[in-house]
Amino acid sequence: VKAAPPAAPAIDAASAKRALAALRAAVGKDWVFASDDAALDTYRDAYAIAPPADTRPWAAVAPANLKQLRKVLEAARRHKLTLWPLSTGRNLGYGGAAPRQAGAVMLDLKRMKRIIEVNETLAYAVVEPGVSYLDLAARLAKLGGRLWVDSTASPWGGPLGNFLERGVGYTPYGQHAETQCGLEAVLADGTVVDTTANGRAKTAHLYRYGHGAWLDGLFNQSNFGIVTRIGVQLMPAPAGYRPYLVTLAAEDDLGALVEALRPLGLDGRLAGRPTLMSLARAAAYGVTRAECQPGSGPLRADTETRLIAEHALGHWNLYGALYGAEAVIDASVGELEHAVRAVPGARLHFAATRAGDAAFQCRAALMGGTPSMDEYRTLDWVGAGAHLDFTAVLPFDGDAARAASRVAREVCHAHGFDYCAEFQLEARALRLEVRVVFERDVGARQCAAHATLAALGARFASMGHGSPRAHLAFMDDTAATFKRGDDALMRSCEAVKDVLDGQGVLAPGKSGLWPGRYTHRRK
Ligand code: ADP
Numbered sequence: 001v002k003a004a005p006p007a008a009p010a011i012d013a014a015s016a017k018r019a020l021a022a023l024r025a026a027v028g029k030d031w032v033f034a035s036d037d038a039a040l041d042t043y044r045d046a047y048a049i050a051p052p053a054d055t056r057p058w059a060a061v062a063p064a065n066l067k068q069l070r071k072v073l074e075a076a077r078r079h080k081l082t083l084w085p086l087s088t089g090r091n092l093g094y095g096g097a098a099p100r101q102a103g104a105v106m107l108d109l110k111r112m113k114r115i116i117e118v119n120e121t122l123a124y125a126v127v128e129p130g131v132s133y134l135d136l137a138a139r140l141a142k143l144g145g146r147l148w149v150d151s152t153a154s155p156w157g158g159p160l161g162n163f164l165e166r167g168v169g170y171t172p173y174g175q176h177a178e179t180q181c182g183l184e185a186v187l188a189d190g191t192v193v194d195t196t197a198n199g200r201a202k203t204a205h206l207y208r209y210g211h212g213a214w215l216d217g218l219f220n221q222s223n224f225g226i227v228t229r230i231g232v233q234l235m236p237a238p239a240g241y242r243p244y245l246v247t248l249a250a251e252d253d254l255g256a257l258v259e260a261l262r263p264l265g266l267d268g269r270l271a272g273r274p275t276l277m278s279l280a281r282a283a284a285y286g287v288t289r290a291e292c293q294p295g296s297g298p299l300r301a302d303t304e305t306r307l308i309a310e311h312a313l314g315h316w317n318l319y320g321a322l323y324g325a326e327a328v329i330d331a332s333v334g335e336l337e338h339a340v341r342a343v344p345g346a347r348l349h350f351a352a353t354r355a356g357d358a359a360f361q362c363r364a365a366l367m368g369g370t371p372s373m374d375e376y377r378t379l380d381w382v383g384a385g386a387h388l389d390f391t392a393v394l395p396f397d398g399d400a401a402r403a404a405s406r407v408a409r410e411v412c413h414a415h416g417f418d419y420c421a422e423f424q425l426e427a428r429a430l431r432l433e434v435r436v437v438f439e440r441d442v443g444a445r446q447c448a449a450h451a452t453l454a455a456l457g458a459r460f461a462s463m464g465h466g467s468p469r470a471h472l473a474f475m476d477d478t479a480a481t482f483k484r485g486d487d488a489l490m491r492s493c494e495a496v497k498d499v500l501d502g503q504g505v506l507a508p509g510k511s512g513l514w515p516g517r518y519t520h521r522r523k
Contacts (some may be wrong), residue, residue, distance in 0.1 A: 006521070008082045008103035008508070010059065016058075018296070019079035023061045023105070026071035031111070033060040039129070042509040043089075043106045045096030047386035047440065049473060051112050051451040055098040057084070060106035062105075063289050066228055070190045071227075074106065076505045077188065083107040084507055085226050087161030090154055093389035093435070094165070100509040107226065110284040116229060117137050117205075122180065123147055124233045125159075125207045132158045133371045140234070148235040148369025150174050153362075155371030159232045166221055168424060168431065170366045171235055174273035174321060175426065179233040182207045183216055185225035188501035190237035193225065206233030221469075223507035223515075224500045235369065242473030243321040243364035244336065245354060247314025249345030254316050254405060255398030258344040258423075258430070262396050265427045269335055272367055274425045275322030278405075278420040281435065283307050284378035285359035289418065311357070314347070319363035320425075346484045379437060386440040390448045390456040394430045401430055407459050408434045415452040431468070457481065470511065476521075479512020494522060 011019065023032045033039040035058065042056050058081075063069040076083050084104040089097035099106060113130030118139060125136060125147075133155035140147050150163055150169035161167075163180045173179045182196040182204045199211025208216070219227050248257060257276070264270040280299060283292070293303040307313060322332040340346045354360035362374035379385030390408075394400045401423060409419040415438050424431040436452050438445040450473065457467065457474055461481035470478035479490065493513050497504075504515025514521035 003066075006101060006509075006518070008099075008101045009080065010103065011013065011080065013404055015079060019075065019081055019354055020059065022079055023059065023072060024074035026075050027063050028063055031062040031064070035059070042106070043086075043097050043099070045098040045472075047092055047096060047388065048098070049388060049446045054102060055095075055100070055472070056102045057099050057106045059101045060108050062108040062111050064111045065398075066112075066186065066192070068224065069107075069109075069112070069186060069228065070192075073188060073190050073505065076105065077503060080503075081105045081505070082508050083505055084227075085109060085129075087164070088132050088156065088158045089161075090132075090157035091165060091360075092157075093163065093387045093471070094155060094469060098472065100472050100475065100507070102436050104508075109226075109228075112228065112419045118143060118147070120146060121346045122206055123236050126182075126205060126229055126231050128229050128268040129160045129227065131160065132156050132159065136232075137369075137371050146237055148173070149236055149371065149372035150176070150179065150235060150369065151366060153366060153372070153375035155363055156371060160227060160230050160458055163232075164220055164227060168273060170275065170368055171321075172272045172361070172423075173233065173235045177217075177220065177411055180216065180230050181208050181233055182231040183219065184229045185219045185227045187225045188503065188505045192228075193274065196231075205233070215426065218496070221378055221511050223510035224496060226506065236322040237369065239263045239325040240329060241321050241323045241368050242333070242358070243319070243334075243351060243367055245349040245360055246320075246336075246340055246396070247312070247347050247349065248318075248343065249314060249317040249347075251315045252402065253343050253345060255402040256343045257316065257318065257340075257346060257398075258396065258401045259398040260339040263333060264339060265396055265425060268427070270320070270425060270427075271322050271332065271333065272320060274318055275363065276423040276425065276453075278409075278419050278421045279304055279307060279313060279315055279317070280381070281378070281420040281422055282313055282359045283311060284381040284420065284437070285362055286311060286357070288383070289381045296416060298416070298418055312353075313359075317359070319360070320366070321364070321367040341395045378420075381420075381437050382439050384440045385437050386449075388436040388438065388471065389469075390434045390436070390453050390460075390471075391469045392456075392460045392467050392468065394432060394465050396425070396428050396430055401432075404432055404460070404463065404465060407463065408432065408456060411452060411455045411459060413438065415448050415455070417448070417452060432465075459490055475509060 029454045036107035082104045085107040109129035112128040114128045116126040118125045133151035150171045150173040163176045184194050196204035200210040322329045365372040412419045420435040436449045438449040504517045
């Protein structure tokens with residue numbers, strides 16, 4: 001494992017005492033956790049790939065509301081602390097609830113968990129950072145279930161944190177950056193910015209654009225402010241929905257399927273956000289690796305053949321769903337069948353033949369607006385498992401998909417991991433998520449997982465495919481792959497950072513963006 005990230009600036013004992021006193025004055029003594037407090041240990045990455053000391057926070061503070069949060073910011077400015085915000089702290093696979101730097105103060109927003117509004121007529125909710133998908137789904141169910149929640153496969157996380165990390169779900173509302181509408185953020189100096197203020201009070205969460213500069217995106221994956229609420233547009237429960245699975249008989253049919261589906265994607269007939277999973281990724285819902293093949297090393301071809309036969313899976317498995325009235329769904333099935341017929345050996349399956357199929361059940365729930373925790377069963381693939389995720393975006397193109405998949409498989413196998421991957425299909429792009437499933441807290445496997453992610457990052461960058469979401473340990477590397485020419489993009493971001501947070505209080509190093517006082521980090 002490479003060198004630990006730089007630690008937050010150290011403070012002397014007397015200043016530390018004063019800083020803790022100021023934080024306690026801001027939120028009450030029960031909500032500040034210092035180094036002698038066991039609760040501080042919970043601010044870690046449950047799926048760590050580095051020794052805990054590398055990212056051990058100095059303290060944690062949990063404000064209950066905006067007023068307390070502003071007092072925390074005041075204390076941080078005065079005592080020169082750096083704050084690392086967390087909403088529900090479930091950024092699993094990308095660094096979890098750890099900070100980027102040892103010595104940071106965790107700003108835990110879980111106590112700010114009001115569902116401020118649910119508007120059933122116009123189908124949206126307004127939520128605070130601590131609201132999880134499970135919380136929101138429970139509220140919507142209580143109201144009669146007329147609105148769906150689009151949950152990630154990790155529903156103890158929440159809409160606000162997920163939007164900020166450009167996360168996705170699996171219903172037609174699955175691109176979370178597009179269903180967010182209006183937000184409130186607090187800047188490092190305590191200024192509260194409401195992006196709905198520009199002449200759209202009555203359409204705050206209905207229409208994304210006011211007048212003039214549109215700032216919502218400024219707070220997405222950045223360290224320009226602390227987001228304290230967002231509007232989330234919700235999908236009205238459709239008249240019906242029908243989940244499906246397409247299995248592919250040959251590895252190389254991946255390209256042909258992608259080509260066959262592109263016309264549907266481009267003109268909006270590919271409903272929702274279908275997910276195309278590799279064999280090991282799909283099989284892991286129902287079996288463990290040891291059950292498939294004893295010993296180490298990637299799955300052999302004969303094991304794959306047996307898995308496919310026993311579980312009626314494919315080399316690739318497309319989980320999707322169709323939505324609407326029965327007649328509309330029937331028409332969509334016809335189009336899907338037509339596309340699938342273009343791929344020899346591809347088969348279309350529906351729920352009636354997938355009873356007892358754990359992967360199908362989990363994906364059908366998620367695509368049907370019901371949060372499911374079953375995704376975590378896939379980590380049992382290696383016993384007590386953990387995961388590390390690498391995400392890249394590619395064009396919706398068969399050759400690109402096949403080439404990327406070949407590289408990702410080769411890298412995973414070279415490091416002793418099975419090829420667990422999924423393509424998430426959007427209208428014009430494919431999001432490839434490669435999941436490294438490794439034995440939790442086992443040093444050698446943590447190192448191998450880290451090396452796999454590093455190799456994937458380098459190989460994909462050399463192919464010209466960017467990564468839209470980076471693990472904490474790879475944020476600088478990922479940012480570097482986006483460097484072009486005079487690097488005007490990053491320099492513009494640094495200029496914004498200097499204006500909005502000149503002191504560098506908020507999340508230093510987030511997305512590779514360092515405050516000015518870390519001059520050695522600025523390239
Ligand atoms: P989730 O709620 O989805 O579990 P996390 O709390 O793990 O999300 O946060 C994911 C990342 O997003 C964190 O590493 C942090 O950098 C950033 N983040 C989380 N909440 C906020 C917030 N309210 N304001 C600004 N950045 C945040």
